[in-house]
Amino acid sequence: MAFQPIKFYQTGTFTVGNRLLPPETRSVQSNMRRTNSLNSGHRACQGCGEALGARYAIDAAMEATANQLVAANATGCLEVFSTPYPETSWQIPWIHSLFGNAAAVATGIAAALKVKGRTDVRVIAQGGDGGTTDIGFGCLSGMFERNDDVLYICYDNEAYMNTGVQRSSATPPAARTATTMAVGEQPGNAFGQGKNVPAIAMAHGIPYVATATVGELRDLEYKVKRAMTFRGARYLHIFVPCPLGWGHASDASIRIGRLVKETGLFPVFEAEQGEVVSVSKIRKRVPVEEYLKPQRRFAHLFSPTPRVDVIARIQAIADRNIRKFGLLQEAA
Numbered sequence: 001m002a003f004q005p006i007k008f009y010q011t012g013t014f015t016v017g018n019r020l021l022p023p024e025t026r027s028v029q030s031n032m033r034r035t036n037s038l039n040s041g042h043r044a045c046q047g048c049g050e051a052l053g054a055r056y057a058i059d060a061a062m063e064a065t066a067n068q069l070v071a072a073n074a075t076g077c078l079e080v081f082s083t084p085y086p087e088t089s090w091q092i093p094w095i096h097s098l099f100g101n102a103a104a105v106a107t108g109i110a111a112a113l114k115v116k117g118r119t120d121v122r123v124i125a126q127g128g129d130g131g132t133t134d135i136g137f138g139c140l141s142g143m144f145e146r147n148d149d150v151l152y153i154c155y156d157n158e159a160y161m162n163t164g165v166q167r168s169s170a171t172p173p174a175a176r177t178a179t180t181m182a183v184g185e186q187p188g189n190a191f192g193q194g195k196n197v198p199a200i201a202m203a204h205g206i207p208y209v210a211t212a213t214v215g216e217l218r219d220l221e222y223k224v225k226r227a228m229t230f231r232g233a234r235y236l237h238i239f240v241p242c243p244l245g246w247g248h249a250s251d252a253s254i255r256i257g258r259l260v261k262e263t264g265l266f267p268v269f270e271a272e273q274g275e276v277v278s279v280s281k282i283r284k285r286v287p288v289e290e291y292l293k294p295q296r297r298f299a300h301l302f303s304p305t306p307r308v309d310v311i312a313r314i315q316a317i318a319d320r321n322i323r324k325f326g327l328l329q330e331a332a
């Protein structure tokens with residue numbers, strides 16, 4: 001038989017891959033001593049990007065803080081599927097806030113710890129995009145403005161999933177939700193609305209702002225650990241596909257989390273003191289159709305009449321991000 005070199009794909013590719021890496025570069029998740037912060041047995045849907053993102057993020061934060069961490073959690077899927085009273089999947093000190101005040105509750109915890117001289121204990125606030133970009137936005141802006149010592153993590157599944165997929169100010173244009181139906185001349189969510197909270201966080205000039213996607217889990221872990229090296233207000237915005245609300249296969253969450261970055265629709269970057277300091281370049285540019293097609297929330301753009309006009313407007317958003325953030329690799 002002819003000699004065939006064995007190909008190992010685990011390193012240097014899109015895969016999470018750990019076993020072939022030197023121990024110091026392996027992911028937190030590959031470590032048998034990881035916290036399992038969000039443990040098995042919770043009730044998230046199969047393939048839930050939010051559950052995946054939270055587990056990676058909080059395990060990474062636990063490692064970065066030598067397990068000295070408290071988390072406040074806004075109402076939403078993450079809280080509901082993880083803590084049906086009297087059960088809990090959390091293996092860390094964890095408190096459920098109201099829907100709109102996770103940032104304020106976390107600020108209070110940080111202030112109390114400061115009074116007690118416990119600067120070793122760090123605080124995280126977390127919530128969905130509705131709890132962050134809409135109802136919790138005032139508390140969040142206050143936390144930024146006071147530069148409270150809290151890392152706020154937004155798990156962005158682009159709608160209010162826990163209550164039945166209603167539009168939020170993070171819902172993308174043309175997406176169908178329960179409140180932006182696929183009817184009329186311009187079906188789905190309107191263009192030209194919504195909030196770019198990473199940009200708004202940067203405008204507060206806080207020490208650290210970053211975006212990440214569950215399509216690149218090692219990068220997500222890195223950003224959490226990097227955030228924990230700063231004191232003061234920090235913001236991490238994680239793109240988390242939702243099979244139920246977006247209407248994609250439950251095994252497609254990670255692929256969709258990669259595609260969104262490869263289209264340019266979701267720029268993955270870091271910013272310090274309001275200035276972008278690094279961007280994750282697109283590895284293989286793909287047209288937005290490839291990202292939109294597997295999701296039933298965009299099905300009305302492809303049938304019965306292909307809406308090339310609407311898809312072109314979405315492509316224009318991706319192209320603008322690519323220009324603005326310099327997302328393409330420079331030619332060698």
Ligand SMILES: Cc1ncc(C[n+]2csc(CCOP(=O)(O)OP(=O)(O)O)c2C)c(N)n1
Pocket residue numbers: 050075076077078099100127128129130131132157159160161162163168
């Ligand atoms: C003041 C208030 N209004 C409404 C609700 C009902 N409610 C609970 S969770 C939720 C939506 C959560 O959406 P999001 O923050 O995007 O998180 P997701 O469930 O998508 O993860 C709503 C409207 C509430 N709990 N409190």
Ligand code: SF4
Pocket residue numbers: 043044045046047048049050051077081157161162241242243244245
């Ligand atoms: S509805 Fe979406 S966010 Fe909520 S548990 Fe299911 S997959 Fe996760």
